[in-house]
Amino acid sequence: MSDHRRDVFVLLFVQVTIFILFGYFVRYDESQKGENTIYFMFQDIHVMVFLGFGFLMAFLKKYGYSSIGFNFFLAAILVQWAILCRGFFHLSNLKIPISVESLVEADIAVASVLISMGVLLGQTTLLQLIIMGIIEIAVYQCNFYVGDEILKLYLKIADAGASIFVHTFGAYFGLAASFALSRFKRKNDIESDKSLESSNYTSDLFAMIGTIFLWIYWPSFNSAELSGDDQHRAIINTYLSLAASCATAFAFSAILTPDTKFDMVHVQNSTLAGGVAIGASVNMMIQPYGAIFLGMLAGALSVIGYNYITPWIDRNLHIHDTCGVHNLHGMPGVLAALVSAILAAIATESQYHTGLYDIFPARAPTIPSFNQDVYRHIQGDGRTAMQQAGYQILALIMTVVVAIVTGFLTGISNKTLCFHYSFL
Template structure:
């Protein structure tokens, strides 16, 4: 049974973590030049403030979109939205420190609007993983997982972007694939015995919870172009917006068609509408700023919608039956497989890249294919500069392969820690219900 003392102890440890973060920010974090008082006549900082609308959009996606998307469980709405808020607030602080470590100047981490945006995007990683485990873990387990996952994510992202120099402006490889397969690996370790792997009595939606989850879908849908384009530069940012929108639109139409074909009695399935409509945003992420063409964006969206719906209908039940892996939100179908599609598309399009097509943008989008570093953060260790198109395509595939390796191994190790240590675990009759950790109003009697 649930022990109030153990819960208080867990949240007490969380407060200690927050105090440690305070001390680390005090010691190592300083405002960047853009956030300091300007010299007379200086215009420094204006271009960074111009990203604030994108920052707001990403905030809406993370806090509202992800939070409400997970409210489909009929008795888990408090937890879905509440844990999203708490986890993101913790992860943003932690990620500023962890990612800042790789770019320290004189022993200090520069704090800017861009670093906050980076941290917000990184918060999507443990939230995606949370979707695989939703309702089957305690809040302390989730927060502990997030702290470990962010470290591994930051290391993998640095390897992918700064050493392999892959193109991944929308984060399909480093964010979506990593978060999905890390969460599934943790779920693998926490899976119950096969005879206890049936759905819990509270695992499922009702009419109202599905409506709330649809609100999350709509927020994610509307703001996904900002998520994919916020880190893009120049004309590539507009391409990222256009391509993302078209891919989402194509995935949405495809989702409705395929859902009606494969669902019971040929009726639309709300699970597909809530999730697979968004698969186009994931699938276009890695290539959203490339010259894929409007037809290419639509094609990617169509394929993403198909594989996502088919994954929910056929693949997820099969995986659960064979391996015991429980994927509450179906993150493999919304984030995992579409991200793999995006990685494959990035290798294909990278193999056709020429300087004639991309002109001065080549070094911005593919730093290792340029003549000189695109920015001061480019640390191209493998292959040097002026990399060929075929070599870049190979590195795109290496990037997704390493990401899967780090995510799966890291998730297995993290899941092992959660399983075999003294961290409190939920029993089957405690799954998918808010009452365990929240004060829930009693239903009024008529």
């Protein structure tokens, strides 16, 4: 049997297996009445996942079909798998209740795989990406469940825009997988791969489509699972941070690029860094000027990363990052976690009023005081602001370690299972 035909049968087997699992486990969630109000947010995130990420990677003139086609197929099949993986942690009478909220969370989960795909594009086949995606979604859901659900009983951290659990996780998972795969490739093979990664005028125009769609809809990504004042702040903070990172990325690109011309890689990617950097603190009282400052910092950091850090990592650590994911998702994701820790350390009840315990539930008193307007229905751990900041950092460390270890093991197992490279 030819390699191509074998791959087709494997992919079809995956889809049929998902169909069987849906038939046995998944049912409509009858308790979710009138939840279609979040459908508009779902549409925005859907555009980001299926159009934004795919076209963003279309700058590679030799891998244009791969970036858009692989993204389309990978997202379509992994959305189904993500619903199942999340649902297994929320079984009700051995059934998985599905709602529009489930679709939103599945799209967000798939974003982590598409981020990792940006590291590996051009280095793997579609089958290898599917295998990686199946493993990564399972690990992502476990890490998310431990970090955001089980540890709501313990860590109780704030990451409303998923900068830690999606962007940071996806980036370092992909980088670790790339490092593992490079162990099996000869130096001349790696150099040959790099020679195919140039862009041209047309491919850069297509990539700008992805950039603009991601830029426009990012506020929905960061605020979809919030409500009330939290959602209001999240939309404003994300928009301002994106605007500032866009302007700063253009400026730093001109400064660091010879002849003061803009580099299209910076324009396509670093302009989005503010959306990642604001994610973990997006519903906090960072203030509009703080959101702008963070966007400026992220835009500058991303451009510097493309110019200096990525070449150093490639040269010294032999980690090839095709689309510069470390600069758009990795470093800004770490920055987001650090900023969230700082804001947690200075958060006070006078700033947030009752909202403090919605964002940081562990900060609520162990025994509600006489002020029922402030502490109603909330009983926490009596955690101090500095303790909360420490837990934010702990969640970052946990996520990075899990991503690197499982990404490396996935890269090794992927190479062991698939012995060939082929591209669309």
